[in-house]
Each structure stands twice: as C-alpha cells, then as structure tokens.
Amino acid sequence: MTTTRRGISADQLLAGPRGRRMLLDFAQEFGREADVADRHPLDSAAFDASYRLAKLAGRSITRFGWPPVDPEEIPSATPADVAAALATSPLPTPTPELLRSCLASSVDAAMYWQGPDGDDLLCADPAVREALRRVADRLCAAPASAWLAGGFEPGRQVILNWQEAQDPPPCPAVAVLGTWRDAVSEEEAVARRERPTDPAANWSGEWWSTPPHGLPVTCGELFDGTPSGLWFVEDALGWDRATARRVAVPSGARVFEIDGAEDWASLCRAHPLEVTALRRHDWYRATGGFREPGWAGRWLVPDWAAVAEHYDAVHLSYAGYLSAAGRAIPVEGAVPGDPACSLIAGWNPDATYWLTDLTDRGGEAVPWRRVEDADGDHSWV
Known part of the structure; x- marks a missing residue:
C-alpha cells in the first residue's frame, strides 16, 4: 500500500553521489538554454574542474572543445571556482520533464566497476557540495519535484x-x-x-x-x-x-x-x-x-x-x-x-x-x- 510522504529534502539530494550529480546537471541547464557564443561561466568552470580532478586522480580521460584544446593540458579551474559560480548562477525553472532528464543523466552516469568520474569527484568536494544546497533548496521547494518523493504504488x-x-x-x-x-x-x-x-x-x-x-x-x-x-x-x-x-x-x-x-x-x-x-x-x-x-x-x-x-x-x-x-x-x-x-x-x-x-x-x-x-x-x- 502507499503511504503519505513529505517532499524530498535537500539533505537527501546532497547525501549521495547520484543526487549531487542530478543537482549539478540541473544547475547547468540554464547555461545550455542560454543563446550565447561562449560557454556559461558555470559550465566552463565545471567542465575544466571536472577534467582536472579526473586527470589528477589518474583517470583515463581526454577532452575536446572549441576552440581546440590541448588534451594533455590540465586546467587551473578548481572546485572553489565551481562553488563560486554555483553561488551566483541563475537557475532554471524546475519542471517535471527537466527533473526527469537530469535524473536520467545521473542514472546513466553511474559506474561501480571503476572509480568515480570527474563530475562525481567534483560534486563530492565539500565546497561544491555546500554550494549545491542552494540548487537543492530550489528544486525541493518546487511542486514539479513532488514525484521524486513517491514510493511504491x-x-x-x-x-x-x-x-x-x-x-x-x-x-x-x-x-x-x-x-x-x-x-x-x-x-x-x-x-x-x-x-x-x-x-x-x-x-x-x-x-x-x-x-x-x-x-x-x-x-x-x-x-x-x-x-x-x-x-x-x-x-x-x-x-x-x-x-x-x-x-x-x-x-x-x-x-x-x-x-x-x-x-x-x-x-x-x-x-x-x-x-x-x-x-x-x-x-x-x-x-x-x-x-x-x-x-x-x-x-x-x-x-x-x-x-x-x-x-x-x-x-x-x-x-x-x-x-x-x-x-x-x-x-x-x-x-x-x-x-x-x-x-x-x-x-x-x-x-x-x-x-x-x-x-x-x-x-x-x-x-x-x-x-x-x-x-x-x-x-x-
């Protein structure tokens, strides 16, 4: 039988790697929707910091971009840069469809036969994790997230x-x-x-x-x-x-x-x-x-x-x-x-x-x- 539930909480979303990955994907959606020639500051910082963490952790990874980038060059972007961008970046309007897409991306990125990838390493950083709380609060306050609190029906x-x-x-x-x-x-x-x-x-x-x-x-x-x-x-x-x-x-x-x-x-x-x-x-x-x-x-x-x-x-x-x-x-x-x-x-x-x-x-x-x-x-x- 079903039970009456409260909405999903920010603490729940921040507790696990799949929840944090979903929050980062949601925050980056604003930059994807923006019609600009250059990458959005959050996207740019997250892309470079994720790659940096993966390379320094010994992950086998390369990157491509425009303008062309040196795949061996390790960027200077840090989790602190991502946290700062998260603090000021506009956030998209939560819709059930957008949240479904972000959850699907997080699920698709799950891997248990190797170490966490760069995005998961980035989201686990204490500064980024704390900056994601703003994103989690916005998501949890939206009626569009109600289905995430559902149980067995x-x-x-x-x-x-x-x-x-x-x-x-x-x-x-x-x-x-x-x-x-x-x-x-x-x-x-x-x-x-x-x-x-x-x-x-x-x-x-x-x-x-x-x-x-x-x-x-x-x-x-x-x-x-x-x-x-x-x-x-x-x-x-x-x-x-x-x-x-x-x-x-x-x-x-x-x-x-x-x-x-x-x-x-x-x-x-x-x-x-x-x-x-x-x-x-x-x-x-x-x-x-x-x-x-x-x-x-x-x-x-x-x-x-x-x-x-x-x-x-x-x-x-x-x-x-x-x-x-x-x-x-x-x-x-x-x-x-x-x-x-x-x-x-x-x-x-x-x-x-x-x-x-x-x-x-x-x-x-x-x-x-x-x-x-x-x-x-x-x-x-």
Missing part, C-alpha cells in the same frame, strides 16, 4: 519486456533465489582462495547488488504515464523498444521500501551475506574519492533468499536511490568481527524486485519506442 505497476533482451523462460522465484544463494556462497569461497586480498589489485568481477536475474521486476508510471523503467536504467545497453504490461499486485503484498541508507543497512543487518572476496576490488574503486581510498574492509549484500521469507518484494524509491546509491553504507552488528559495509549498485530508481511469483501479468501489451528530436533529445512514445 501497487495500482500503477508495470513489467517491461525489452525487444532486444533474450530473457529465459520464467522460473519459480523460490528456485531462482535458492540457486542464487548457493552460487554466491560457492563463488565467494573460490574467490577467497584465488583472488588477491589487496583491494587495489587490478581485478574485476560482478559488481551489482540487486536480487538475482530471473525474478520479476516492475516499475511505476511517471507523471505523464510513461513507465519509469524506460527512462532510468543503470549500465544501459541502448535498447530502444519495449512492451509494458500492467501487473496486478497481490492483495496484502509485503513490500519493503528502501528510502535511504539505513533501510538498506537494516536489510543487510537482518539477513547478511558476505561477498568481500567477490566485490572488494570493484567496490573499493567505486567508493574512492579524489586521491582517497575506498572502503577496504568487509562487504555484505542482503541474502535475498532469506529476505523472501519476510517480504514479497523490495522497492527502491527515488529518495533512496538519490541519497544512498553508490555510497559505502556501514552495516553495524551484522556479523562478528571487523566492521562491514554494503553498496546499492546496479539498481534503477523506482524498481521493485519481486521475491515471489507474479501470476497475473495479463494487462494489455503497450509497445514503446525511443525517438530522438532535431536537438538530439530523447523521448518515449
């Missing part, structure tokens, strides 16, 4: 079938969960024996923390009736055609709502599954900062097979995603020994993973396709 759930995907036939959820837990436990044991314990070692593997592939995943509908899952996809593959079917949510379904880091931590605390050897290298890089190491200790994810004994589904709200995805989330008291953390990685905002079978998927099949306008902007029709 049982009457508006749809399931998407992507034309390009090659999904296997559905299996019973209990079988999918049991197979997954056995596989993770076995793979973790093998990784402990075979993988280096140095978290900075050049090693990569599975980096997501979602429930296993093969379970039903639904999403809600946005303010214009489009399924949210069309717009917000981490690690997107560029698919542009899907079919949406309305799903009848079982009466009395027990849905766990992830509204922030503590909700996720409580799942890990109650149902811990250790994945340190499997995730340490990717997640160490993903949670690092500018010349700062990431979390090098133990890593946990929720044991989804155990969670299924208490809940039918788990929903990640927009607030939960924007405030917590990509952060090393402390999980205190989950297992004896050293402190542990977890990571929300690979989730799409407003996604609901079902830990039980959804038998009623008989809604009308509505085809959707992505189109591009003359300005290069995308929409779904």
